[in-house]
Amino acid sequence: MTTFSVLALLLFLAMWAVGGKQGAIAFVSLGVNFALLFLTIVLVQFHLPPLPVTLVAGTIILAVTIFFGNDDDNSTTTAFYASVIVMLLLLLFIVPVEHWAQVAGFGDEDSEDLEGMSLYIGISFLKVEICTVVLSTLGAIAEAAMAISSGLSEIEMQQPTITGKRLFGDGLNVGKQIIGTTFNTLFFGFFGGFLSLFIWFVGLRYSIGEVFNDKVFVAELLMVLLSFIGVLITVPMTAAVASWRWHRQSQQSQKKPIVTKVDADE
Amino acid sequence: MNVKPKHSANWWVTLVCVLFGGLLVLGVAYDAPIYQRPIAKITNVRNERPVKQQDEFENQDATVHQRINAVLINTIHKGQKITLSNTYSRSGAMDQPYRVGNQVFISKLTRGQQSNIKGPKRDTVVALLTWIVISLLFIFMRSAGFMALLSVGLNAVLFFLAINIDLSLKNGNVFVIFSLISVAFAALTLWLVLGWSRQTVITLTATLSGTALAILISLIVFALTHERGMHYEGLQYVTTLPRPLFLAETLIGSLGAVMDESTDIVATLFELQAERPDVSRNQLFLSGRNVGRSIMGPLINVLFLIFVADTFPLTLLYLKNGNNWGYTYMMNMSMGVIQSLISGLGIVLAIPVASFVASRLMKKKVMTDDNL
Numbered sequence: 001m002t003t004f005s006v007l008a009l010l011l012f013l014a015m016w017a018v019g020g021k022q023g024a025i026a027f028v029s030l031g032v033n034f035a036l037l038f039l040t041i042v043l044v045q046f047h048l049p050p051l052p053v054t055l056v057a058g059t060i061i062l063a064v065t066i067f068f069g070n071d072d073d074n075s076t077t078t079a080f081y082a083s084v085i086v087m088l089l090l091l092l093f094i095v096p097v098e099h100w101a102q103v104a105g106f107g108d109e110d111s112e113d114l115e116g117m118s119l120y121i122g123i124s125f126l127k128v129e130i131c132t133v134v135l136s137t138l139g140a141i142a143e144a145a146m147a148i149s150s151g152l153s154e155i156e157m158q159q160p161t162i163t164g165k166r167l168f169g170d171g172l173n174v175g176k177q178i179i180g181t182t183f184n185t186l187f188f189g190f191f192g193g194f195l196s197l198f199i200w201f202v203g204l205r206y207s208i209g210e211v212f213n214d215k216v217f218v219a220e221l222l223m224v225l226l227s228f229i230g231v232l233i234t235v236p237m238t239a240a241v242a243s244w245r246w247h248r249q250s251q252q253s254q255k256k257p258i259v260t261k262v263d264a265d266e
Numbered sequence: 267m268n269v270k271p272k273h274s275a276n277w278w279v280t281l282v283c284v285l286f287g288g289l290l291v292l293g294v295a296y297d298a299p300i301y302q303r304p305i306a307k308i309t310n311v312r313n314e315r316p317v318k319q320q321d322e323f324e325n326q327d328a329t330v331h332q333r334i335n336a337v338l339i340n341t342i343h344k345g346q347k348i349t350l351s352n353t354y355s356r357s358g359a360m361d362q363p364y365r366v367g368n369q370v371f372i373s374k375l376t377r378g379q380q381s382n383i384k385g386p387k388r389d390t391v392v393a394l395l396t397w398i399v400i401s402l403l404f405i406f407m408r409s410a411g412f413m414a415l416l417s418v419g420l421n422a423v424l425f426f427l428a429i430n431i432d433l434s435l436k437n438g439n440v441f442v443i444f445s446l447i448s449v450a451f452a453a454l455t456l457w458l459v460l461g462w463s464r465q466t467v468i469t470l471t472a473t474l475s476g477t478a479l480a481i482l483i484s485l486i487v488f489a490l491t492h493e494r495g496m497h498y499e500g501l502q503y504v505t506t507l508p509r510p511l512f513l514a515e516t517l518i519g520s521l522g523a524v525m526d527e528s529t530d531i532v533a534t535l536f537e538l539q540a541e542r543p544d545v546s547r548n549q550l551f552l553s554g555r556n557v558g559r560s561i562m563g564p565l566i567n568v569l570f571l572i573f574v575a576d577t578f579p580l581t582l583l584y585l586k587n588g589n590n591w592g593y594t595y596m597m598n599m600s601m602g603v604i605q606s607l608i609s610g611l612g613i614v615l616a617i618p619v620a621s622f623v624a625s626r627l628m629k630k631k632v633m634t635d636d637n638l
Contacts, residue, residue: 002495004600006487007607014614019559023614026563030570030610034603037574038595045585061571069563101391105359105579109503113580119359120319120327121586126358128579136575139568146564176410179403180459181529183414184421185522185565188451189572191425192519193605195444196503196511202429203505209301209389213371218388223576225395232402 019069026069033061037135044123044131054131058087058138065142075153078245079145082238086141087134089237090230094133101222104129107215109200133223137230140186144231147178148238156246164247171239182231190224280404287397294393298340304375305387306336306348308368319355323588329355334364334383336372343375350383359583362386417458421451441510441517448521449474455525464627465536472528472623473521476616481517483615484608496604500597502580512601519573520609523565524616531557531620539628547625554621562617566610573602573609 015023040057044050062083070076098104105125106114151174152167162170191198197220201211211217298305316328334350350372354361364370364383371384403411428447432440452473460466488496498508534557535550545553577598584594 001491003487003491003493004495004604004607006491007484007604007611010483010487011607011610011614014611015562018555018614018617019562022559023562026559026566029563030566030606033567033570034574037571037578038591038599041578041581041585042591045582065564065567070560097391097395101388102362102386103388104362105357107360110580113502114360114583117583117587118321118323118325119357119583120321120329120355121323121325121357121359121583122327123357123582123586125579128582132575132578135578136572139564139571143561143564143568147561150560172406176407179407179410180414180417181522181526183418184455184459185526185568186572187418187421188522189519189569191422192515192517192521193573193576193602194503195429195440195515195518196501196505198425198429199432199440199511200503200505202426203433209303212389212392213385213387215385215388218392221392222395225392225399228399229395229402232399232406235406 022069022071029064029068032064032068036061036064040131040135044128047123050123050127050131054134055087055091058134059084061135061138062087062142065139066146070146072150072153074156075146075149078149078152078242079142079238081245082149082234082241083138083141083145085241086145086230086234086237087138089233090137090141090226091130091134093229094130094226097222097226098126098130098133101218103215103219103222105215107219109197109214109216129219133226136223137227140182140227141230141234143185144175144178144182144234145238147182148174148235149242152239152242162246164243164250167246168236168239168243171242172235175235175239179231179235183228186224186227186231190220190227194220276408283404284401287400291390291393291397295390297389298369298387301340301371303384304341304343304372304381305339305369306350306372306381307339308334308336308350308364308366308370309347310335311364311366313363316356323586325586327356329353330363332364336370338375339369346375348372348375348381350381352383413458417455420454420458424451424454439510440506441513444514444517448477448517451518451521452525455522456529459529465532468624468627469525469528469532469620471627472532472616472620473525475623476524476528476619477517477521477612479615479619480520480608480612481513483611484513484516495596495600497596497600500601512605516605516608519569519605520612523569523609524612527558527561527565527613528616528620530561531617532624535621535624535628550625550628551618551621554624555617558617558621562613565613566606569609569613570606573606574599577602 012027015027019026036057040053043053063080066076066080066083148171152171155162155167155170197216312333314331316330319327319329332352332354334352336348336350338344338346338348352364354363369387371387372381373384375381400415403415407414424447428444432438432443452470456466456470460469498512501508501512504511531554535554538553539545539550581594581598584598
């Protein structure tokens with residue numbers, strides 16, 4: 001057996017043992033997300049426009065990450081709406097930033113990997129870079145949206161008379177509690193992957209000026225910063241979506257007092 | 267209502283900080299004089315007719331040659347007018363078009379020879395985005411934002427120190443060094459987020475044991491499977507032994523996520539115990555597991571998307587160069603996937619570990635409370 005298959009099997013068993021059925025479904029979500037990522041690349045390879053492909057794939061990835069392995073309908077729906085809106089908003093940031101920064105494609109440090117390859121492939125690496133950034137931030141956005149919406153749905157259950165406005169404020173408060181650890185998840189997640197690049201820089205004595213203008217480094221740093229921005233927008237956005245849905249629900253139940261909460265949801 | 271004046275004063279401080287930061291960004295846009303390398307600002311660009319390119323894999327592309335006029339904006343030659351040239355392709359894998367107003371680094375001026383463009387100046391966009399992140403942090407998160415920023419900043423400094431230590435030890439093992447540094451990373455971060463309390467110690471214990479357990483299991487799997495199907499040649503930017511480097515990358519990569527999760531679990535259990543002091547150890551353990559299992563899926567996906575999406579451009583290039591899916595996956599994505607699996611193990615194993623450690627160590631305190 002290969003190392004991959006043994007590790008995958010162990011991860012599945014561990015997730016199943018700890019999370020039961022919910023854990024097993026969460027494991028499946030990893031596989032589905034991988035298939036979606038690979039499919040995106042294949043579709044881009046066949047010259048489909050990268051951005052629309054990524055947005056469709058991104059929406060499905062968000063749905064898979066949020067709905068697989070979570071049972072609470074109310075909080076998952078809120079998190080999904082909020083994270084799709086954040087993805088679109090973040091795109092408005094990413095497109096101009098990537099155009100301006102000119103970090104698409106490969107840098108001098110990649111030369112060895114590119115030896116003997118044809119670089120003129122006829123697909124804009126700028127667009128590919130934009131897709132890469134969008135996809136790499138989705139996990140963090142989904143996770144933050146879930147953390148806030150499940151916190152808020154807990155509050156909704158405990159205080160059924162709470163106003164939408166108060167709920168929004170509570171959402172920001174939950175955001176304050178998670179922001180420190182979320183930033184660290186992203187920081188370590190990204191910087192762990194680029195440890196070798198940093199060893200390269202320090203080993204070859206790049207100056208600070210060289211590092212902060214280096215294509216590969218700036219590309220990576222922008223990814224981290226854009227993920228931070230994504231998470232930061234996610235907090236008020238999820239709070240806003242939750243408070244809007246709560247407001248609408250309470251209005252509907254006022255008009256038709258017999259309607260149960262579940263019906264009002266639809 | 268007494269709070270209100272203080273509140274608006276806080277807003278003023280935030281506003282002043284944000285505006286001051288904006289000025290700093292503007293400063294970076296005009297910081298060319300502090301660079302030793304010559305920088306030129308492009309004043310005029312003439313594009314020549316596109317030239318069609320076709321490679322052996324029948325990829326269609328086009329290249330455009332640009333004739334560029336520019337003026338030097340730093341060094342002793344400041345103000346001198348120069349001509350430059352550039353060729354860019356439509357795909358732009360290692361080249362890019364330049365436009366009027368771009369600032370570019372150029373090679374040293376030598377008499378009678380044209381300078382080459384080394385690359386665009388990118389520090390302004392970094393400064394701008396950093397400023398946006400910090401501003402948003404202060405506006406939405408107030409003091410919590412400051413702590414988040416501080417922990418990321420201090421970790422970045424530690425990270426840099428660790429790399430320096432690693433390089434100064436000629437025969438040091440990257441993995442061993444970064445394992446030790448990870449303890450410092452985790453302790454520092456949790457201390458900043460939670461303060462110094464029993465809760466911090468429990469969270470730290472859970473984080474370190476969960477991560478260590480995942481790495482240990484992976485090492486055993488590596489040994490048993492003889493690392494079949496692991497392609498270290500697929501790793502990028504490798505200048506030292508690839509195996510310890512890979513392990514160190516995986517360790518650092520998962521540390522933040524495991525900390526995130528342990529913090530959530532332990533915090534919830536402390537809250538639960540405060541509300542219901544009579545809760546049993548067993549119940550605490552089960553509640554911890556409940557908290558953990560709803561967050562583990564999204565957390566593993568966070569790392570998975572970071573590790574795998576990053577390989578997107580190179581994967582595309584491999585496919586476009588006539589490689590089949592299997593070889594392309596093996597060379598580009600397989601190591602990222604294995605990294606995600608190991609991190610995933612860390613994230614999952616931290617759940618029972620955190621629940622167990624918390625339920626045991628917390629109860630001790632309660633018993634002494636009961637005795638009082």
